[in-house]
Amino acid sequence: MAFPPYTEEHELFRESVHAFAEREIAPHAEDWDRAQGFPRELFRKAGTQGYLGVRFDPAWGGSGLDYWYTGILIEELMRGRNVGVVVGLMVQCEIATGVIHAFGSEELKRAWLMPAIKGECVAALGITEPGAGSNVAGLKTTARRDGDHYVVDGSKIFITNGTIADFITLAVRTGEPGPRGVSILIVPTDTPGFSVGRKLRKVMAHSSDTAELFFENCRVPARNLVGEEGQGFYAIMSLFQGERLVLSYITNSFMREILGATLEYAGEREVFGSRIADLPVWRHRLADVMTELEASRLLAWYATDLMCRGDPQAEVYVSMAKLFAGELFKRLAPECDQLFGGYGCMEEYFVARATGGISGFAIGAGTSEIMREIIARRQIGK
Ligand SMILES: Cc1cc2nc3c(=O)[nH]c(=O)nc-3n(C[C@H](O)[C@H](O)[C@H](O)COP(=O)(O)OP(=O)(O)OC[C@H]3O[C@@H](n4cnc5c(N)ncnc54)[C@H](O)[C@@H]3O)c2cc1C
Secondary structure, eight states, rough: OSSSSOOHHHHHHHHHHHIIIIIIGGHHHHHHHTTTTTHHHHHHHHHTTTTTTTSOOGTTTOOOOHHHHHHHHHHHGGGGGGGGHHHHHHIIIITOOOOOHHHHHHHIIIIIIIHHHHHHSOOEEEEOBBBBSSOOOOOOOOOEEEETTTEEEEEEEEEEETTTEEEEEEEEOOSSSGGGEEEEEEEEEEEEEEEEEOOOOOOTTTSSOOEEEEEEEEEEEEEGGESSOHHHHHHHHHHHHHHHHHHHHHHHHHHHHHHHHHHHHHHOEEEEEEGGOOOHHHHHHHHHHHHHHHHHHHEEEEHHHHHHTTTTHHHHHHHHHHHHHHHHHHHHHHHHHTTTTGGGGOTHHHHHHHHTTTTGGTTTTTHHHHHHHHHHHHHHHO
């Protein structure tokens, strides 16, 4: 059996997303990175194409498909070579809305999920706080019940789509300390007492919108509670697998584009009379990262297969896929950036923006490769 088990339908979907990325993202990729944002209009365009509800129930406007399609969506959106756009769109269609789809009331689905799937409104997920990141159960933003409302006080940080969101899927403390006191509320951003603090400038995923958010005496209708009070932590944890799988696809597809751009450059650039792509040192280094990237993609595909089958081992393999891809990026990005020499520090180059020009100090005043040549010639001989 072929693996991944793609059918003709998968390939048609891939072609459609590929064309969308080339038409709607690629021509603007550099400008949007510089502007540290992309137009809201892109959510609507993606929604019109049916890309914002791939896995969701058709009853709410979704397509009722599985994670293989989510994976293809990410792989092809990344052809536009702008990771921030992909992050913003995936927060909208998986990360901030998945919990409403899985646990929300019909009323919440009608009010927030359906317009989000159409791209008519923008969603964000608010979990992380200045004092609680990895330790989600330690979050301190409170929601106190007052009649038929909750009153929310606190703050969140690093929230993707934060300055542009129409609603926040917000993790709040409604009860005792620890995981059993956490709930999820939908907070419309026009609620009095809600404010956006700084739009945070990042050194990666430049065009995704990232913000700190404040909640001061925000009165939110109690019917905006997602699922049961005190079940929020468990709801978040149950959906983290999908979020982590999404992240592994984003990382792998981003690396595929970085490597692709690097191979293009290696085939064009001449040094000492030969193409970089013909130098044995670089051929071996590129072969190494190519092999590792393929291993990373296979691991993500295997994790997808387990997710789609509902296999209990999925949690382990999704975590492995996320771990492997994230750690590989830390090896692949500097390798690729190094091959660009000084251009690997210049903002106009996709690989420089993608890697933060991490190789700068291994380039100036003689590159690491030239240093190795000098050392080898002097210490080992011709
Ligand atoms: C670009 C970007 C977008 C984001 N978007 C969102 C968003 O939309 N919504 C949202 O809610 N959050 C978002 N986040 C926040 C992200 O989820 C947190 O940054 C992450 O969970 C880590 O939390 P932290 O930054 O507080 O780090 P910390 O939890 O303070 O961790 C700091 C270090 O301590 C280590 N550490 C922590 N606990 C342990 C332990 N038990 N054992 C060993 N080491 C440990 C960590 O691994 C890390 O190396 C985003 C972050 C980024 C960078």
